[in-house]
Amino acid sequence: MASPGSADLVIVANRLPVDRVTDSDGTPGWRTSPGGLVTAIEPVMRANDGTWIGWPGGTEQDLQPFEFDGLDLVPMAMSDEEIENFYEGFSNATLWPLYHDVVAKPAFHREWWDCYVSVNRRFAEKAAELASEGATVWVHDYQLQLVPQMLRDLRPDLRIGFYLHIPFPPAELFQQLPWRRQILEGLLGADLVGFQLPGGAQNFVRLVRQRVGHKTHRDLVYLSDGRTVRAGAFPISIDAAGFEELARSEAVEKRAAEIREALGNPRTIFLGIDRLDYTKGIYARLRAYSELVMDGHIDVEDAVFVQVATPSRERVQQYRILRDDIDRLVGHINGDLGKIGRPAISYMHSSYPREEMAALYRAADIMVVTPFRDGMNLVAKEYVACRFESDGALVLSEFAGAADELRQAWLVNPYDINGMKSALLEAYGANGRELTRRMKAMRKQVIQHDVAAWADSFLEELAAVRPSHGKTVRPAKRP
Numbered sequence: 001m002a003s004p005g006s007a008d009l010v011i012v013a014n015r016l017p018v019d020r021v022t023d024s025d026g027t028p029g030w031r032t033s034p035g036g037l038v039t040a041i042e043p044v045m046r047a048n049d050g051t052w053i054g055w056p057g058g059t060e061q062d063l064q065p066f067e068f069d070g071l072d073l074v075p076m077a078m079s080d081e082e083i084e085n086f087y088e089g090f091s092n093a094t095l096w097p098l099y100h101d102v103v104a105k106p107a108f109h110r111e112w113w114d115c116y117v118s119v120n121r122r123f124a125e126k127a128a129e130l131a132s133e134g135a136t137v138w139v140h141d142y143q144l145q146l147v148p149q150m151l152r153d154l155r156p157d158l159r160i161g162f163y164l165h166i167p168f169p170p171a172e173l174f175q176q177l178p179w180r181r182q183i184l185e186g187l188l189g190a191d192l193v194g195f196q197l198p199g200g201a202q203n204f205v206r207l208v209r210q211r212v213g214h215k216t217h218r219d220l221v222y223l224s225d226g227r228t229v230r231a232g233a234f235p236i237s238i239d240a241a242g243f244e245e246l247a248r249s250e251a252v253e254k255r256a257a258e259i260r261e262a263l264g265n266p267r268t269i270f271l272g273i274d275r276l277d278y279t280k281g282i283y284a285r286l287r288a289y290s291e292l293v294m295d296g297h298i299d300v301e302d303a304v305f306v307q308v309a310t311p312s313r314e315r316v317q318q319y320r321i322l323r324d325d326i327d328r329l330v331g332h333i334n335g336d337l338g339k340i341g342r343p344a345i346s347y348m349h350s351s352y353p354r355e356e357m358a359a360l361y362r363a364a365d366i367m368v369v370t371p372f373r374d375g376m377n378l379v380a381k382e383y384v385a386c387r388f389e390s391d392g393a394l395v396l397s398e399f400a401g402a403a404d405e406l407r408q409a410w411l412v413n414p415y416d417i418n419g420m421k422s423a424l425l426e427a428y429g430a431n432g433r434e435l436t437r438r439m440k441a442m443r444k445q446v447i448q449h450d451v452a453a454w455a456d457s458f459l460e461e462l463a464a465v466r467p468s469h470g471k472t473v474r475p476a477k478r479p
């Protein structure tokens, strides 16, 4: 067994919660990266003096552990070859498409797998070095599925939790993976394996029974060494109060008015905000909208579709192809249907600060979220959190995890273009009472089930799975 370190809580994630920035005088510094995971985990990190292990992005090699905004961060360097084989390759061109219903064809390459194993081992060794005796280690997401077992081999005293942020596929698809057994065994190193939805947990348990031959009962897996692993659903959420506060601020209100003005004060603004990813259904959504304009149901004088596509994974070929496809589609649509100063689609390939996101949510009348498959989709929840006047409509794919909770959205099948057109039109024509009824119910759900509740419930469950073992993580002190 490796000798223990001093951290009672260790978070292991592919990325650190900070990005590299260069100050005006040229010195390098750090900035908190946008995204919910930091907000979720930060309070528990602080309450337990936690440590976060992750890749800081880029290829800097000699970064030392550092403190940022009171958080202990441990950077894991990544070489060019590892970025190519582990990150862009096995994580984003094998696992990502495989776990998202094979929306794109996954590529299987043995050298990518070898690199995935070695990077996972490095993360596990680092966690083993830093965790104190009986500490809790919480491993995140598809890039690090081998870490739980590798870590358990090094440090059997630890309480280990794993959370998967993306869907866990049905056996029929997962079976394609040449290294399916190794991944399942990697995950079984955890005491608790968390998924977004009950379906993911069920897929996992079924696969473990079929492929690894362990005895299972409901959400429990019984291992031959006497250990029990629990699989459960923990739907992730957002800092709902934080988003609402931002949306209520004067600066955001002003900016929302400016956005509407810049768009020519149309009666209705449709909005899509996604990472530019083929799972998000951006192409099909824009086609559906453009057909409504073409058919005469929507006039460009009255409405505009604002699509923000945040740059993502730009070195992976499928992402470059998608970007070109969408550029072309938007060009065609606007060329055919737009008028001077009145494009059908206002398209931005760019990322924005959180305040701008909140202003867009405030400005938009109809939020359109139509992924082919999505673990949760936080954008849908953020929109709801920002609509403090209980107005605005949400059109949401049935295949986003969020659809399980946001039942009052206009739910659509993103493969059904006509179905999407009808839902967009219904939302477009809905009266104020209908909008309020739906939005109120969705707001109640998002406010009651926020990201703090998510983190607490996972960690409480993890403590309960191994009650007689180790130290207990202190709940976060939340305002």
Ligand code: GDG
Pocket (backbone or CB within 6 Å): 034, 035, 036, 165, 166, 236, 273, 274, 275, 310, 350, 351, 352, 353, 354, 357, 374, 375, 376, 377, 378, 379, 380, 382
């Ligand atoms: C994965 C799973 C699951 C986006 N553009 C900007 C920006 N964002 C923020 C959004 C939101 C987050 O990024 C995106 O989260 P999503 O959930 O929508 O999607 P993924 O990135 O695919 O996330 C997903 C999630 O993990 C959590 O478990 O829900 O299913 O795929 O928070 O607001 N933020 C800023 N500027 C941007 O331009 N500041």
